[in-house]
Amino acid sequence: MRKPTLAFKGNKQALPSKPCAVCQRPMTWRKRWARDWADVKYCSEACRKAKPDHG
Structure with missing residues (x-):
């Protein structure tokens, strides 16, 4: 029996960005x-x- 890996194996295009x-x-x-x-x-x-300062 194989141990599950922690790497993402799905469709990365479906993840929000x-x-x-x-x-x-x-x-x-x-x-x-x-x-x-x-x-x-x-x-x-x-x-x-490096975030811009607003003030």
Whole structure:
């Protein structure tokens, strides 16, 4: 009997995505972001640090 792997084996095209607020690259949904997907704005720590200041 085979042990299940943790890698995603489904259709990644079906996952939701949205653009990064800084670099505008598409961010694909990650399981790690499942609880916070509505609040995810930046694709990386570098983009989070480079966020524009509004004030």
